[in-house]
């Protein structure tokens with residue numbers, strides 16, 4: 001699957017994930033299926049993988065393996081699928097409490113190389129193509145809809161929050177001025193609209209941030225991640241692991257906060273003994289990052305951070 005996507009931190013993530021080789025695992029971002037294939041290769045009899053991807057292109061990468069169930073849906077619904085799985089369990093007739101079915105849950109966030117490198121998907125400023133950027137083509141809002149309809153203040157907020165874009169106000173102003181003349185339909189239209197705000201050197205770095213910000217808004221990535229983290233914590237068995245690979249600081253902060261406090265804002269809620277109430281506990285104090293060799297062979301790995309958390313044995317959620 002390397003043409004579709006080269007999996008990042010493959011050994012580190014799967015080693016951290018599998019605690020029981022006969023267990024049930026979720027790969028929430030199937031993509032080219034690299035992580036799923038590695039998980040399957042390490043499982044013994046009875047082990048299985050439920051994989052998710054919201055992009056129908058990924059479905060073609062499914063191996064013919066009865067231990068794999070591939071779900072074409074947003075991973076924000078992980079808890080609903082956990083509930084379905086629990087209903088399948090023999091002997092389960094009534095289902096109070098949380099659907100603790102997974103021994104491990106993996107999410108390798110963001111877009112795949114396939115999505116990025118397919119010109120007509122509109123994720124990249126390297127090609128002149130329709131300004132689309134939807135991971136799941138069932139959803140209605142494209143990046144063109146966003147740049148053509150949102151207020152200047154909203155565009156500024158999106159650029160600042162999701163791209164940490166310098167000069168977000170000026171870029172939002174240029175977008176609004178350009179669309180007043182003619183709608184912005186393609187990546188080329190967008191690049192021309194904001195040209196004046198791009199630095200003379202390394203303009204691609206600024207463009208990458210702007211495109212990242214729009215992509216996150218189009219796909220509602222932060223909302224999906226928040227809902228996913230909550231659902232994942234409830235869907236893990238005691239002793240089960242959550243492994244998340246992030247590619248930018250906002251995502252990483254949300255994951256780090258959630259592991260520390262149980263919410264993505266990082267608000268500490270203490271119990272009567274002054275202990276912070278969080279459903280998971282960090283397995284690694286600091287995130288793992290890829291080695292130099294991996295980065296040299298795969299530039300996409302450059303910004304990766306891998307965090308691992310575990311559901312403690314003594315703390316049951318929803319019980």
Ligand SMILES: C[S@@+](CC[C@H](N)C(=O)[O-])C[C@H]1O[C@@H](n2cnc3c(N)ncnc32)[C@H](O)[C@@H]1O
Nearest residue numbers: 007029031032033034035053054055074075108
């Ligand atoms: C970085 S790639 C994963 C690559 C994969 N680990 C591999 O080894 O090939 C991210 C994938 O997750 C999918 N994805 C991103 N957000 C999603 C979401 N909220 N729900 C389901 N799939 C999502 C994307 O469509 C993309 O295929």
